[in-house]
Amino acid sequence: MAETDTRLPAKGGLQRLQEELEEELIREFGQDLKPREAARIREFLREEIEEKIKVSLEGLKRQLREELALERERNIKEALEGGEVFYRFGVNVRAQHFLLAVSTVLLILSGLPVRFHDSVVFKFIMFLFGGIHNSTFLHRVGAAGLMVVCVWHVSWLALTREGRSEFMALMPGPRDLKDAFQNIKYFLRLSYIEKFDYWAVYWGVVVMIGSGLLLWFQDITLRFFPKSLLDIAKEMHRDEALLATLAIVVWHMYNAHLNPHKFPGTLVIWNGLMTKEEIMEEHPLEYEKRLKAREEKRGHT
Amino acid sequence: MCHGKRDLRSGDASGAVRSLYINEETLRGSAHGKLTCVDCHLDVLELPHARKLKKVNCIACHSKGRTFDQGPAIEYLIYRDSVHAREQQKGNPKAPDCATCHGSHDVLSHADIRSRGYRLNIPDRMCGRCHGQALTDYRKSVHGKFTTGGDVNPPICTDCHTEHGIRRTVDPFSTVYASNIVTMCVKCHGDFSIMRRYGKNTEEVETYYESFHGVATKFGERNIAHCVSCHGYHAIKARSDPTSSINPANLPKTCGQAKCHPGATANFAKGKVHVNPKSKDSGIIYYVSLGFKWLTITVLLVLFIHIFLDFMRKLQEKRRKRS
Numbered sequence: 001m002a003e004t005d006t007r008l009p010a011k012g013g014l015q016r017l018q019e020e021l022e023e024e025l026i027r028e029f030g031q032d033l034k035p036r037e038a039a040r041i042r043e044f045l046r047e048e049i050e051e052k053i054k055v056s057l058e059g060l061k062r063q064l065r066e067e068l069a070l071e072r073e074r075n076i077k078e079a080l081e082g083g084e085v086f087y088r089f090g091v092n093v094r095a096q097h098f099l100l101a102v103s104t105v106l107l108i109l110s111g112l113p114v115r116f117h118d119s120v121v122f123k124f125i126m127f128l129f130g131g132i133h134n135s136t137f138l139h140r141v142g143a144a145g146l147m148v149v150c151v152w153h154v155s156w157l158a159l160t161r162e163g164r165s166e167f168m169a170l171m172p173g174p175r176d177l178k179d180a181f182q183n184i185k186y187f188l189r190l191s192y193i194e195k196f197d198y199w200a201v202y203w204g205v206v207v208m209i210g211s212g213l214l215l216w217f218q219d220i221t222l223r224f225f226p227k228s229l230l231d232i233a234k235e236m237h238r239d240e241a242l243l244a245t246l247a248i249v250v251w252h253m254y255n256a257h258l259n260p261h262k263f264p265g266t267l268v269i270w271n272g273l274m275t276k277e278e279i280m281e282e283h284p285l286e287y288e289k290r291l292k293a294r295e296e297k298r299g300h301t
Numbered sequence: 302m303c304h305g306k307r308d309l310r311s312g313d314a315s316g317a318v319r320s321l322y323i324n325e326e327t328l329r330g331s332a333h334g335k336l337t338c339v340d341c342h343l344d345v346l347e348l349p350h351a352r353k354l355k356k357v358n359c360i361a362c363h364s365k366g367r368t369f370d371q372g373p374a375i376e377y378l379i380y381r382d383s384v385h386a387r388e389q390q391k392g393n394p395k396a397p398d399c400a401t402c403h404g405s406h407d408v409l410s411h412a413d414i415r416s417r418g419y420r421l422n423i424p425d426r427m428c429g430r431c432h433g434q435a436l437t438d439y440r441k442s443v444h445g446k447f448t449t450g451g452d453v454n455p456p457i458c459t460d461c462h463t464e465h466g467i468r469r470t471v472d473p474f475s476t477v478y479a480s481n482i483v484t485m486c487v488k489c490h491g492d493f494s495i496m497r498r499y500g501k502n503t504e505e506v507e508t509y510y511e512s513f514h515g516v517a518t519k520f521g522e523r524n525i526a527h528c529v530s531c532h533g534y535h536a537i538k539a540r541s542d543p544t545s546s547i548n549p550a551n552l553p554k555t556c557g558q559a560k561c562h563p564g565a566t567a568n569f570a571k572g573k574v575h576v577n578p579k580s581k582d583s584g585i586i587y588y589v590s591l592g593f594k595w596l597t598i599t600v601l602l603v604l605f606i607h608i609f610l611d612f613m614r615k616l617q618e619k620r621r622k623r624s
Contacts (some may be wrong), residue, residue: 132520228572239593254608260615
């Protein structure tokens with residue numbers, strides 16, 4: 001509708017309906033309608049029809065939305081089948097990454113003010129937390145999240161077939177070393193970057209959770225170990241925290257967000273999908289494997 | 302006159318006897334030596350004077366050249382908010398006013414070694430007259446031992462509690478309130494030029510600020526250990542002293558206070574308390590810190606180089622694609 005008037009235009013369908021109704025009434029009464037009566041008929045029709053259309057429009061919208069969603073899904077499916085888009089991460093992996101990311105951000109935000117207590121920025125963050133009571137509590141919440149992810153991830157690795165195959169794929173091999181050297185010479189992008197990300201988390205998590213637990217339950221720790229162990233744990237905790245934070249900020253930010261090919265970011269960790277170009281670019285071996293698998297599948301059917 | 306007689310006394314109904322003798326030499330030698338009796342005792346209008354005289358009002362003169370509108374001297378204004386003045390307003394007869402501390406007929410400048418207000422006389426002749434237990438504890442402390450020996454630098458009562466504006470420890474405006482006490486100690490213990498004279502350094506202050514106790518105190522937490530929680534207040538003693546709260550044998554008890562780490566074991570005393578990871582004396586911690594420092598530098602350097610190469614390569618590719 002081009003008109004800004006929300007009411008329906010008087011011409012067209014409505015006009016026709018009105019004329020029909022008027023004719024019928026004239027026939028019934030055997031005489032012309034008074035102007036007031038005609039106006040009332042017009043008003044009645046307009047109101048009724050507007051109401052009806054409004055009601056049916058809601059249903060129509062819903063239907064349209066469902067159809068569009070279905071079509072989109074079909075498109076993705078077709079793209080997946082046609083080899084234009086690939087499923088890279090399943091729901092499980094994405095959920096793990098989500099919890100890991102949220103916990104890590106929470107841990108960094110509530111942990112760094114303790115280390116950089118003189119910095120204005122972290123003082124402000126501490127102010128937002130509302131004091132060290134809250135930030136230490138949230139730090140423990142984040143730690144719990146991180147530990148849940150670890151248990152979840154390890155059991156996923158051990159118990160599901162998807163996990164086992166992903167784990168094998170993430171095993172560093174001689175090819176990665178070769179890739180890395182080649183990369184520095186020629187710069188081909190290969191998956192050792194992601195492998196590094198993955199294994200760096202192991203190191204970080206072991207150090208952080210290990211020392212963090214000692215500090216969290218310091219009274220129990222001190223029942224069995226001398227205080228100097230706690231001091232070592234504290235030093236490791238704060239140093240590894242800085243290393244991990246910097247590595248995440250620098251490395252992960254670049255590879256997942258600031259990289260010219262990916263800027264401003266990729267959605268793969270949210271919806272699990274990767275386009276053909278992306279997968280060819282970053283995981284050529286994986287692409288070949290997938291292609292082969294699909295061809296075999298086609299050959300069978 | 303009458304008050305020059307050594308046997309002039311007054312007695313009241315309860316039988317308490319008070320000497321009314323005033324040594325004129327003392328008065329003449331005091332800071333007020335040039336004044337006459339009635340300069341202070343303003344309500345003596347005739348002799349013999351009325352039996353009951355008002356207390357002397359020091360601020361009638363001590364307004365340091367202020368006009369009437371500007372009010373009395375700043376010392377008085379500060380005193381007015383102190384715990385001593387508040388107690389006096391409540392009617393506590395033991396609460397001190399000017400004369401209680403400064404003396405009456407024997408007032409001397411605080412620079413005079415005979416004065417009660419002379420730095421080294423303050424603990425014994427001013428505060429300690431009422432605060433006996435605090436004085437006893439203070440004399441046993443490292444600070445007290447130095448001042449007893451005639452060293453004027455270590456803190457006396459007024460250095461921590463201030464002079465006129467003494468407040469209760471639970472008063473947030475007090476210099477010895479939990480949130481302020483660290484600043485109070487750091488005034489000296491954070492100053493290397495002072496600590497050097499006593500063969501100490503400022504490491505304790507720096508490491509405290511880096512410790513979780515220090516950080517939490519800085520962020521306004523009050524139920525956390527500050528200097529006094531472990532070292533005590535009036536009876537601060539050296540670590541080597543077996544009665545010290547920070548002697549290794551007593552540390553479990555000190556750390557194990559009900560509010561802090563109940564059930565603390567001897568393990569609390571194993572290892573340095575004020576650990577400095579940057580000092581080689583800290584042993585393993587020093588090497589852990591050093592190792593992590595270099596690990597961080599190496600990892601980040603490698604990452605940066607990798608990122609830089611990758612970035613240049615990708616920019617090149619983009620440019621090639623465009624052309």
